[in-house]
Amino acid sequence: MRSDRLVAILLMLQRRERVTAAEVAAELEISERTARRDLDALGMAGLPVYSVQGRGGGWRLLGGARIDLSGLTAQEAQALFVVAGPAAAATPEVRAALRKLVRALPESFRDHAEAAASSLVVDSWRRGSERVDTRPPRFVEVLQNAVIQRVQVALGYIDAAGRETERLVHPLGIVSTGASWYLIAGTDAGQRTFRIDRVSAVTVTDDAAIRPADFDLADSWRRIAEDAAHRAVVEVCGTCAPEGIDFLRTALGDNLSLGEIGADGRVDVTIHGPSEYGLAGHLAGLVEWLDISSPPGVREHLARIGAALVQRYGA
Incomplete structure (x- = not known):
């Protein structure tokens, strides 16, 4: 959806004095390399976007130019609202810009633009x-x-x-x-x-x-x-090293609950899942940071999984 990103970047340029590749990357959840390529593409396409080198640099619109985004086609407006709509992971500033834009859109496709904005949730x-x-x-x-x-x-x-x-x-x-x-x-x-x-x-x-x-x-x-979290029937308790918390969040989402931080810096964790074996298989790749204390069945499954891995892949 590169065209979606380019229009979203134009909105960012219009509401800020300048933007950096890092800011674009963070807001649109892309790499800085992709952000730089997209920013360069805007200038190469003939839009008044230019880069400023050195400290305080970034990308700007030449002379504070304004791009008439109200001239978008129906498909372009729909794509823009999908990529940065209120239900997506957009900042309040982007959502405010979109509210202004929707008032400028032709009435014939406002409904589709607004429907696009509420069609996606990024958890x-x-x-x-x-x-x-x-x-x-x-x-x-x-x-x-x-x-x-x-x-x-x-x-x-x-x-x-x-x-x-x-x-x-x-x-x-x-x-x-x-x-x-x-x-x-x-x-x-x-x-x-x-x-x-x-x-x-x-x-x-x-x-x-x-x-x-x-x-x-x-x-x-x-x-x-x-x-879904309430329907889970197995509760696993243990501790996790601080550097492993983000990995647990990625793997477990709402099935993970964090507790107190111990004197050694490890965090108490509670994990819910549908079965002991299923949880053991899910957690086996996290044992570098995770220490399971209960239930015994999950520990036994982890031990068997570890033994099987050593048998198959060990030296």
Whole structure:
């Protein structure tokens, strides 16, 4: 979505005296190298964007120029609101700029622009570090477009037992946790959450989707995440070295609770999951920082996993 980023960078340049590659990278969650390439591309495209070298440098708009973003096409406006909408990980300044922009858009496609802004939630708590592969799975784009256009879709879906089913759903929003992507949708049985990597086929219909008037994607996802945590039946207790906390957050999200910090600097942790074996397998790669004290079953599974790894990969 490079075009989306370029328009978002233009908004940043218009609301600030200057921007640095580091600021662009942090706000748009890209690398500094990509940010520099995008900033250079704006100037090469003929826009009045120039760089200033040395201390206090960065990129600026020549002479405080203003770019007429109200001249965006419907597709460009929709793309911009997807990348920096209120439901995404945008700063308050970007959201304020978007509120001003939407008032300048032609009335004929304001609704789609605003729908795009509320079509995606990025769960930054679960997302964690850049080590997580954030590439979206197949069908994310077509499903998000169905959310924005507010039309029903027929899904081919593979459930947890491996059975493939067909379902007609009313798309309400997309959630990205970095490692996983989800579709929240209305069905005949009520609101449901679908893992997009289990979607095997999508057919977009011409029938209007039913969207509850009070639906809020961020609030809905928060409730779903809380319910999932409460359904977990195994509780693991232990301590973690400070430098491993971010890795645990990335791997466990809301299934991790932090406690007190001990005299040795280690942090008390409580972890919830559906089974002892499943948790042991999930935590095996974190033993460099993690010390599990209970339950005994998880410790035994970890020991067996460690022995198997040594047997297969040891010298």
